Amino acid sequence: MKYSVLSKGKRENIIKGISCWIILTIFSVNGGAQMIRNSYYTVSISAGGQKDFSFNITHKASGISRKIVPQLQLVFTTDHPALRGVAMDGQPGVVAWNTSKGLIQDIGELGSTTLKATAVQQKNNELLFSFGKQPEGEVSLTVKFDPSQQAPLFEMGLTAARQGHYSIGFTGMPSVDSSALDFVYQPLTWSWKRFPSRFGLTEEAYANTAAVFTNHHGYSEGLAVSIDDIPYRYALAAQWNNAGKADNKFWSVFPADGPKGNSLFGMAIRNPQGKAQATVFSPLPGTEKSMMRPGDHYKLSLVYLLYPGNWEQGTSFLLSSIFRYRNERENNKVSLNGTLDNMLDFAMNDVYSGWNKELKASDYQFDVPGTVKNVSALHPLSIAMITGSDEIMQRRALPMIEYVMSREKFLYSTSDSAHQAQVPSHLLNGPCVDIGELVGLNELTKGQTPAFSIEADRLFGKSRQLNMNTETGGGSWQDYLARYRMYKRKDDLRKAIDGANDYLKQVYQRYSSTFFDSPGLRDKGAGFTTDYGYRIYDLYELYQETNNETFLKAALTGAKQLLLWTRSNPSPPPGNITINKDGEVKGIFPGRRVSAIEGSPFAPMNETSYVPEMTVPAWQTSLNGLVPEAPNTYAFGPVMLAHHAAWLLRLAYHSNDTLLRNAAYNAIVGRYANFPGYYFTSLHTDVYQRFDYPLHPFHDVKYNAIFYNHLWPHLTLLMDFLVSDFFFRSKGKINFPATYAPGYAFLTSNVYGAKKGSMMGNDSIQLWMPTHALQSDGTAFNHIMGHSDKDIFIAFTNTAKKITTEKIRLNRDVIGWSAGRPYSIIEYKENGTSRKAILKNGELSITLPAGGFTCIRIKDIYQERKDVKQTQRITGSNSNRFVRIKANEDSTAATTAMIIQPTDRLAKFYAYCNKTEKEWTKCNLRYRLNDSKEWLTIEDNTYPFEFDLILPAVKDKISFEINAVRTDGSRISFPVQTIND
Template identity: 40%
Template structure:
């Protein structure tokens, strides 16, 4: 019957009027126009006294249909409307901008619709319809062509001709809306399909316009999000269990890095009347391709979005059915484990990794020359434990612990004249969240009481650890941290109450503005993670309580974050040439250097131009190697520099994909990490034209020679921790939870949030006494497609293999006898579980393990003994609980000394490290003498003549008390002696 009706309709034309039907009853029945494919049916409907409409129905979702109007809206200006790119750092950077006719008084909305920290003059008009008023054109006739396309006709306009066609391709593809305009007069043009019905924003359950308008946050103006900022090139609304909107046809999105200048289209959700009407305008008015001569036609295809269910069902429809979202990545030249080994080797090189030993921090010269920055000590500590590497502990983890316990802020400047990004010059620590202190307490096996004491002192006190962003003040996250330190149920109940309020405000009742996002209001920071609920924290309280409501909230929030991740364009299934001409331009063409004229009214640094091209050989690669799909922006101000590779969200998505049985979350996680780099890759990147950042030797150069992208040395250990977390979380997800290692929480700041491991034993299958082990260069593998973990059981060695390729792998593994001490000539029995099951053997360190495509296999090597002593000793309790004498904090009242703090840092029972610091600065003291001894030993004297004034002492026998005395000399030559500190475990 359907085919018969379509056949009758072929070649018929119907006039569409709004004043009355031109059809008689019989004519209407015989001449009904419709097209359909396996999923959609579109029927032309004419009702007496009403405008003509198109009824679009989902054949696979009974009862799902919406009316559209054959409506085209055209923007036209005779003169250049002044569209121009935003400059880096400008306030409004998430929307298109035009030169206003008159300068606006002030723009008070940071990121165009987000409350800003202060009014600031801007030089752009951000309201599309303030630039040009849309002219609305409704079709007057329709013709069916080839039973698949509805072609509409319109009344002529003096300035241009409008055309509209709506087509259904065979199969299940969403309707294609083809809009075109042929100018009669030269000018600047842009057009959109305006037929998705306008609705009052108050009636909507969910809205989405890239990049920040989601939940129920309706744009305050008719902002236009250009292609370059459309992480998902769609805009839609959800109401009454139905999602409706428009998306760019994937064929209209070239495989290239879209910029503000070359964006081919823009998205807007708010129409000229202030109602929700999803529209895609192309070209961008005043942008590339919008200036047209008479007769110079332009056209653009969009896809109509229609799906039953909640907003996530609608998003899945957009990603799966429109953009064909998929996991497009796998390991490239090397595995993630080899990448991890390369990155650790780089991080342990003081010169290349930007380590400043005397300041115990990382050179922050990219942003603020003359400063160092540290965001966490847990990252390096966890890596030291899981690798069993004491050198990492001694040269990185321990100094970083001392830094975070003593400095006032993440960013530290020895020169008080440096004010950019608001560094601190003071030792008024700790400079980390209470969650970090809880993590340090856990990761040191509860042996270091200083972490507990400082957490108790700081709870409830607001602090500013980064920029001018307030943190702390007794949050529910802090209460959860206190519960983890103390085990007291009252803290957990306080955390529950706060988390429940957070879920109610941010998830159960979708917010309609940004006031619930505290990081956005009156702050300098506005990272992408700030636009949604704290889903990392929600997962942590789920693990602490086991209560499903927190897990569900974390899953919902993670799904919403998919809107922040790039979902197009996917790479073509071809190869492509990168590094054309043998030289690659950098992401930015300047660097910051100290300002030689710096004074009270001058910045402490200036930007200077430089040649940022890098010599790198041409190479042909699979195109997916250069894809940006799966990556987030950093924040609005830096969006134009490209997305970032510091993708901590990936490990969390992997875990939540398991809990929710949601493959989309898993695919997004894989796209964020796999095959992207072979060493530390830097930060922002634009990717399509080069693979320079993917090379194993990329960071092995001086700072001046690293020209492609931004190098933030304080990101190195967080990035290493990211890879460890990803590997462990991937094993957890693939095994359905049968490979599971306990974690501590490293909250970091912004999105530098990870789980860290190594302080507690976990499980692999039925073995519940397993130490996670990731020693460097422990094994070689016949293919880079597999990643791995080692787990050291009480009797056996487990090897977990995870295949990133869709092709099955028969992996030959060779264990290094210097790392894995196998006995020559001994045949070890090996049990296989997971993708492969059964038994095999290993001799002389060689075994073969089959792994299915995208699968995992656990090879358990029986009776192969390995002793990761450093990690297992963390688990070992002290003969008696640590005493409060392991920490001392004394406010001396002597300016040349100030507050004197000492602590014992203990990871294993056999040794400890003492750290003593004072908060007097170089203005208070000229030099300081530290004297220390154990028991009746001889005094050791250390003179410190440069601020900061601090002492580090390795304590080989922590059973003996350490006595420390401090003498400070002020600038008048007067000597001051502080109280004795006695530190004992």
């Protein structure tokens, strides 16, 4: 054996190293001075000995310090626990396991060991905790800082020693009595003060914001899964494990060999002892990741949230710093204006758009075959006005007005059979809209259709069920606000303010602790996403009317909570990804329904779409910024019916909150080139983004659900977003006053056309958005347009992340410029300066920085189109425009007739009867115009019994008589009436 002879210096260095190791080991057991830090936090080992091993985390700026226990819970079972999605407190998204012991919701009951660290080492700027070997394996915990995070990270590690299902959970967070909480968050639904009734893990698939935290004693505290450890793929909920199971009627038709739940982690804010304590477990037993063999390794990093202030400040820190939330998007295949043009072309396509001409509504066959549905007549009416399209006005807006004025509910069924899904109506017992819709219609038509105000007055204060069984109306503060806007009676505004204050006492001054405190939902609890927060849009509208900062602050608080519902993870990786693998994309649903009966399953079909495999930047497929339709439908992904985006931009204008701005852009920009359908469960396809995606018969639109009644609301939200975006970017210098369109559920937008606005200091500008008005050699720019009596204004914004130049050409068929004629231009720049230029031959070259905007004024180029001139109020005439009469022989039979006048050149007579095919076999209308001696007859032999005709002149009076034949063959008649005289 040979020995090396060491110099004295080397021997001393070795001895010093051994001594340091001995000292470090002593500190590891007994506590000591170990500390790691960055510019924001310090983490130090606290004294206390092996039985009370802990470390303190201190937020430097505030001095807040919290004691954390290095404690892990190791879960191991050799059984194969079947992962299931269950409800807790009536809310989905929580996991449980089917085992030989029965259904288990507490993950610890699968078989677990609680482990506390027995030693710690400091290595560079990390603390490495060790726990000793266990028969099941070895666990580790590393507390460290990462350059990409302000907050410290807890990295949990696991090495398996046996074959079986594993999970590891961090359970060392401080616990707090629930009574001390000012705010709580466990995704999706446990927020405000809605504390879970028991311990349950929300799975990754439902963790839009993958964090659990509380706010108490002036700071927010919790855990978030590191954004770097959440893989870029769409996590499917455990409910997908029901696919193919014969005992589940709904899921039985889904392919048994298809997608399965694959959530990586679960998180809870309530511990099994009933205290508030943030906990995260991963992987989830029963998933592919949890099945481990001896020697397999697993790790997951958690970010510790500790931030001073209220929960709103904590949420801002969580999203901006921990999740590094940003504006991911820019225009993609087309500009947003290109998307609008494509969608409008689709909306006017009677073959593909699902429009039912006879029933005056959109096909709703995906959910309830045999029904049609409309959301709001304000949507097509406004679009018709601001695009200047007489075709949209006559073929969509007017029929939808007739529909909402006559039907009893938004959803109309051609049958009155029992047990139909979503509780449609078969009756003409309208209107089927809220007071706010009637007020909006009255405003857009300048009061020329008295039916709107008359029916609003008749229905005011009555509680109705217009969408499914949701109660609305009943003299709500929103109704008083709407009526104030119509009549300007101070008492209505006072009642709106008082009602809103009472509402805020319930949910704002003391946060909600139940799911049953939303007006109209007290019997069955919250349903749609917007039911879980504040009436943000209504509060903002009341602020607009009163300038009362209380309502604005409440709306901003509601918007901050809504951010927790918008997806912030997973984050798209830099660079490209491959999508549409092998040229095939499987549909979310296995087929289409063939029955309207509640609970009817899908009839299977080939749901595969064939599109080319390709490579694209990952951000193009990210779903961040989107929200669920409702928790109970979120297993099928978020939706792009993002009405919240425009509202967030307007609120960002008032608050300068970049998170609101970024969430708004992420929800809308660069997502699709045409109507994209509903629900999205893949980050690796662009099938729904293609301009021709919806241009097929219903059964050939295969990737996701297709709800044709969402088409006009979707067009409206995009228009609302564009107008709001320029309002935000211009700091209010581009501003078009809106008309409120309440819709139902979360389908709430502002619509435009009733009022003129301003662009860069120029007043009395009419918003004007004709389709295909501009052509560009790029797709980065979005634009809005307006006109004065002689001039056209066009504002551009650059969505690209770099300086961009685009050549713009004005479509001569829309903007009638003259060849060779120079037009004077004034360009209003973002910095407030302006310059003059000349437009020749309809061509412009625009250069904008990233995110920049500009506005140009082209003088003496606007030419009024006589066929679509906006209506002006005509007083003192045509007041007799609405009547409701009873039959001579039957007092229960009623006919309602009205004149609908949307413009000063267009008026329509419309009449409907309230009897069904069970009582009448046919009906006819006899009428004459003015004092003509000739009476004309129109017959209607199928229910619904209704009549309409365009008047040759808007002031033509019409005399009419309704006659009907009963099912027993007897005849019935109504008194002759004359209206519009």
